[in-house]
Amino acid sequence: MSAAPAMYRSKLKPTDVLRVGALGLRTRRVRTGLSTLGVAIGIAAMVGVLGLSASSRQELQTRIRALGTNLLEVEAGQGFGRGTQQLPADAVSMVSRIEPVVAVSSIATVDSTVRRTDLVSEGINSGISVFAADAGLLTTLHATLADGEWLDDATSTYPAVVLGSVAAEKLGIVDVADQLRVRIGDTWFAVIGILNPVAPAEGLDRAAIIGIAAAETYVVGDDIVPERIYVRTEEGAIDAVRSVLPATVNPETPEEVEATRPSDALAAEDAASNAFTSLFLGLGAVALLVGGIGIANVMVIAVIERRNEIGLRRALGATRAHIRRQFLTEAVLLAGAGGVVGVGLGAAVTAIYASTKHWKIVVPPIAIGGGVLAALAIGAIAGLYPAARAARLPPTEALRGT
Amino acid sequence: MNHSPAASMDSNDAGLALELIDIVKEYPGEPPVRALDNVSLEVHNGELTAIVGPSGSGKSTLLHIIGTLDRPSTGIVRVAGIDTSQMSDRQLSGVRSHLIGFVFQSFFLLEGMTAIDNVANGLLYRGRAQADRRDAAAEALRRVGLGQRLTHTPNQMSGGERQRVAIARAIVNRPSIVLADEPTGNLDSRSGGAVMELIRELHAEGRTIVIITHDRELAASLPRRISMLDGSIESIESIESLDDTADTSVGATR
Numbered sequence: 001m002s003a004a005p006a007m008y009r010s011k012l013k014p015t016d017v018l019r020v021g022a023l024g025l026r027t028r029r030v031r032t033g034l035s036t037l038g039v040a041i042g043i044a045a046m047v048g049v050l051g052l053s054a055s056s057r058q059e060l061q062t063r064i065r066a067l068g069t070n071l072l073e074v075e076a077g078q079g080f081g082r083g084t085q086q087l088p089a090d091a092v093s094m095v096s097r098i099e100p101v102v103a104v105s106s107i108a109t110v111d112s113t114v115r116r117t118d119l120v121s122e123g124i125n126s127g128i129s130v131f132a133a134d135a136g137l138l139t140t141l142h143a144t145l146a147d148g149e150w151l152d153d154a155t156s157t158y159p160a161v162v163l164g165s166v167a168a169e170k171l172g173i174v175d176v177a178d179q180l181r182v183r184i185g186d187t188w189f190a191v192i193g194i195l196n197p198v199a200p201a202e203g204l205d206r207a208a209i210i211g212i213a214a215a216e217t218y219v220v221g222d223d224i225v226p227e228r229i230y231v232r233t234e235e236g237a238i239d240a241v242r243s244v245l246p247a248t249v250n251p252e253t254p255e256e257v258e259a260t261r262p263s264d265a266l267a268a269e270d271a272a273s274n275a276f277t278s279l280f281l282g283l284g285a286v287a288l289l290v291g292g293i294g295i296a297n298v299m300v301i302a303v304i305e306r307r308n309e310i311g312l313r314r315a316l317g318a319t320r321a322h323i324r325r326q327f328l329t330e331a332v333l334l335a336g337a338g339g340v341v342g343v344g345l346g347a348a349v350t351a352i353y354a355s356t357k358h359w360k361i362v363v364p365p366i367a368i369g370g371g372v373l374a375a376l377a378i379g380a381i382a383g384l385y386p387a388a389r390a391a392r393l394p395p396t397e398a399l400r401g402t
Numbered sequence: 403m404n405h406s407p408a409a410s411m412d413s414n415d416a417g418l419a420l421e422l423i424d425i426v427k428e429y430p431g432e433p434p435v436r437a438l439d440n441v442s443l444e445v446h447n448g449e450l451t452a453i454v455g456p457s458g459s460g461k462s463t464l465l466h467i468i469g470t471l472d473r474p475s476t477g478i479v480r481v482a483g484i485d486t487s488q489m490s491d492r493q494l495s496g497v498r499s500h501l502i503g504f505v506f507q508s509f510f511l512l513e514g515m516t517a518i519d520n521v522a523n524g525l526l527y528r529g530r531a532q533a534d535r536r537d538a539a540a541e542a543l544r545r546v547g548l549g550q551r552l553t554h555t556p557n558q559m560s561g562g563e564r565q566r567v568a569i570a571r572a573i574v575n576r577p578s579i580v581l582a583d584e585p586t587g588n589l590d591s592r593s594g595g596a597v598m599e600l601i602r603e604l605h606a607e608g609r610t611i612v613i614i615t616h617d618r619e620l621a622a623s624l625p626r627r628i629s630m631l632d633g634s635i636e637s638i639e640s641i642e643s644l645d646d647t648a649d650t651s652v653g654a655t656r
Contacts, residue, residue, distance in 0.1 A: 007500070008484075008497050008500040009492075009493075010529075012527055012529065023515070027514035308510055311510070312510040313523075313527075315469065315471060315502075315504045316498065316523060316526060316571075318499075319495040319527075320495075321492070322495075395472070396466045399471070
């Protein structure tokens with residue numbers, strides 16, 4: 001007779017563990033939704049932060065690549081108490097003599113306005129500034145044209161203008177084939193080209209660019225002094241060039257010359273956003289923890305409420321382990337559902353935010369996988385105590401009347 | 403104990419569905435509460451037995467011990483000839499899943515689950531495939547006259563129907579013994595009567611059924627009665643005349 005019990009063994013197949021675990025979720029939908037919410041918010045926060053930081057980093061790296069790390073910018077320093085300094089007129093030719101310099105060009109602000117018509121007053125100018133640039137600017141900045149052509153040696157001397165992307169939009173000009181003209185100062189300039197957005201010099205996007213000679217002739221009536229010089233160097237020579245730039249540009253007062261590397265600013269921005277990422281990840285983790293506690297709480301209540309069900313299942317032959325597995329599975333499914341919803345939310349937030357900023361949408365796979373896994377782990381931990389409690393409940397007590 | 407040979411003959415089967423020997427159940431306290439005091443009884447295969455007694459007589463404790471949901475302080479419980487006294491909690495669960503069917507006063511059906519799935523739960527812990535379980539459940543539901551209610555949920559059914567679903571769940575695993583705890587306690591007299599009619603039919607088909615009740619009138623209508631009082635068996639009586647028709651039908655099915 002002692003051998004007989006082996007025939008009578010309770011078994012619960014893994015698929016049935018899932019089924020009974022999902023039962024509580026299906027029958028108490030509102031509670032399932034609400035208790036899932038905490039974990040969902042936590043996971044969404046973390047996935048969103050990771051997605052946004054990955055997207056913004058991708059964007060920054062795209063911009064850094066567009067800039068090139070071999071671009072230097074030279075400006076007159078803001079001397080103490082001496083007002084705005086100027087660069088020497090021959091600065092460009094001086095810099096071009098530095099051996100590893102590949103390209104160099106300058107721009108200068110022209111104190112004038114751009115208008116579609118001479119019928120409006122000069123005050124209404126849509127915030128479009130006018131720059132005088134030399135013909136090498138396009139190659140130095142690796143900028144590209146959306147339409148038309150760039151200033152060449154000839155058009156630099158004529159009243160011809162190339163518009164930045166934003167400026168063109170504001171003026172309502174999309175096609176140079178329309179042969180439109182804009183009024184700069186008192187002269188009509190023919191629009192010969194429209195730029196794509198220029199990464200290294202965003203100011204150019206809202207600018208109308210004319211040749212230096214044209215600016216001197218038609219707008220200023222005087223010599224134009226370079227205000228900012230862009231220098232493209234050979235890769236690897238960037239630090240060497242940077243160190244000699246001030247003295248080359250202005251041998252007399254090199255301390256009044258500032259040479260910066262635009263990509264450095266972006267790299268710094270990247271580092272700063274990293275710090276925020278950690279902060280928000282921490283906040284997400286706190287939300288997740290609270291969500292986990294919420295699930296543990298809901299499960300403890302479920303175990304108390306479903307005493308009779310536990311008693312019934314024990315009467316039907318469930319072992320303690322079967323009861324434990326049922327409630328553990330329920331907690332894991334609850335949290336897992338939260339994780340899936342959270343990952344979806346986080347990805348959606350990333351997508352929405354990134355697309356408003358016209359970034360490429362990047363949701364790191366590790367955030368997706370990690371988000372769901374973290375939720376499952378939270379569920380397992382949150383479910384441990386309630387499941388153990390359910391399993392410990394003696395059947396006779398569980399069956400006692402409601 | 404006092405009627406072993408004769409009773410065995412009566413039940414058309416020499417096997418014992420249930421055997422309790424000198425069961426004592428004490429709850430700790432000062433002084434300890436003795437819920438069951440040296441209870442011995444036998445239920446033969448195919449018998450329909452009532453355990454009757456007022457509340458506090460120990461009949462619920464007895465039900466739990468017979469159903470292996472609780473252990474006696476001392477004494478031996480044999481279900482279908484198997485001694486359960488040395489079994490682990492897990493092994494006892496195995497005995498319940500294979501040998502015992504329960505019917506409860508308040509049905510204990512799972513809300514939000516169809517009748518067929520509630521009945522299939524009777525086979526859930528046997529490790530059988532869901533399709534199998536549902537087939538057997540549909541058959542059991544047809545047996546209790548609910549073939550048209552397979553996909554109804556408990557809240558779409560009357561009390562009497564719910565109890566019949568619970569009875570189908572108790573018989574779906576073809577247990578050695580069905581334990582019914584006040585099966586008509588939550589029902590009006592009409593549906594209670596229908597449930598008792600069903601229980602008699604199941605008995606007539608050869609099933610072994612023990613009904614625990616405080617209702618002396620209901621007990622009196624059953625062929626065998628074990629009366630409890632203050633944790634002891636007061637009397638065991640069989641009324642053959644009442645059971646004549648049922649007994650012949652048992653003979654016929656076997």
